[in-house]
Amino acid sequence: MLTEAHISTDNLRADKRLALVRDTAFNLFNLEVKLGGTEAADVAADIRVARGPVAGVVDVHTSWSVVERTRARASAAGGDNFLVYLIKQGGSWFQNGSGEEFVTSAGAVVVGSQDAAYKAAAAPGRDWRFNVLSVPGHLLSFAGERIRQGGFQMVPPQAPLSQLLTSYVASLCVELPRLDVEATAAALRALDQLLASSMNGKRPPAEQLAHALSDERRRAALHYIQANLESAALSPAGIAHSVGISPRQLHRLFEEVGHSVGVEIRRLRVERAQHLIHGSPERTITDIAFACGFDSLATFYRAFKAEAGMTASEFRTVSPR
Known part of the structure; x- marks a missing residue:
């Protein structure tokens, strides 16, 4: 509470x-x-x-x-x-x-x-x-x-x-x-490990520290992605730079949770598009596609069908849950 x-x-x-x-x-x-x-x-x-x-x-x-x-x-x-x-x-x-x-x-x-x-x-x-x-x-x-x-x-x-x-x-x-x-306990475990390592105190096992660092960097990367979804220029290189790691390290971060950074960007863009389709019925599908950072309608249609299992037009006719 x-x-x-x-x-x-x-x-x-x-x-x-x-x-x-x-x-x-x-x-x-x-x-x-x-x-x-x-x-x-x-x-x-x-x-x-x-x-x-x-x-x-x-x-x-x-x-x-x-x-x-x-x-x-x-x-x-x-x-x-x-x-x-x-x-x-x-x-x-x-x-x-x-x-x-x-x-x-x-x-x-x-x-x-x-x-x-x-x-x-x-x-x-x-x-x-x-x-x-x-x-x-x-x-x-x-x-x-x-x-x-x-x-x-x-x-x-x-x-x-x-x-x-x-x-x-x-x-x-x-x-x-x-x-x-x-979730609070998990977040504070990561804080504990970062504090211990930064203060040269009793250090956590290397595996735990590596896990905490990965979680924090992935969280920071997701925050950057969410803040820049509308930009068609959003790229792994830019995301990696914002977090202070190399593009290869960024790809490894997302591979650890079972998918690529590109798949995560696509998922979040489609999720935002779904929200806009039902939340802003006056906007056209084309307008929504570009507002979510897709660089072409063809890319948007493929991504939407892959994530939602239906076209954007079909999704618009489905009542939001």
């Missing part, structure tokens, strides 16, 4: 804004908010919370401030969740419970546990936007030990898999709350 909430300081008086931000930071993250020289009237925040059956995501867009989880608060915190931060806008400074400091920029991934002390601040004068994944501790079996040992820490940006990790966390922040329990 998906639970969502939206918290905003819009249209509130200055004193109410500060109170709302402080209450929200405490309730969501067990944090204390300090103004650090900012006027109460300048405090602003827009926070969206989405919780699925297993994990949750918080999207925070706020004005400059300093937040802190003291050792006293950390020791009193309940729960066993890990927190994965993705910095989306504005630089930020972190200090963990051991006194180690690091500075982040947009795209950085920061990890820590719900019961770890830390302090953080956005770059002065700049808005701060970040996503936070809240993940039950037992689901990060490989990366969890390293996170607990190191306290809050930034995943090294030079790590071999850091770019892939950033992309994966960004997609999870959008998709995770809406996944069912089984």
Whole structure:
């Protein structure tokens, strides 16, 4: 079951804004908010919370401030969740419970546990936007030990898999709350393996890591295909470039699930055409064919018949299910 909430300081008086931000930071993250020289009237925040059956995501867009989880608060915190931060806008400074400091920029991934002390601040004068994944501790079996040992820490940006990790966390922040329990567990296993490898912690078996990487690259390729279906220029070379692999590697990704990338493109284009045929009855078959990226009517007719088992005209007469 998906639970969502939206918290905003819009249209509130200055004193109410500060109170709302402080209450929200405490309730969501067990944090204390300090103004650090900012006027109460300048405090602003827009926070969206989405919780699925297993994990949750918080999207925070706020004005400059300093937040802190003291050792006293950390020791009193309940729960066993890990927190994965993705910095989306504005630089930020972190200090963990051991006194180690690091500075982040947009795209950085920061990890820590719900019961770890830390302090953080956005770059002065700049808005701060970040996503936070809240993940039950037992689901990060490989990366969890390293996170607990190191306290809050930034995943090294030079790590071999850091770019892939950033992309994966960004997609999870959008998709995770809406996944069912089984799909969530699979997604978090991949996150665990990417984190462990990026942080040089306890590494998963090579076979598991390879499987996780393949799943993520295939997901990224499918996302690119869906976003560019209408383009007749969509090609394996362009898809491979968008994912950062060679065309041959791309073909292998889809061969692993039993079909070629070309077959997948055809299937998705026909699926979109079917949706338009029933959803936009005023449009002609020719218009729909080219809108779905087919470069000729002959190609469209062959593909549609192969996928649907009937012609597009026949499909139009069939009532949608």
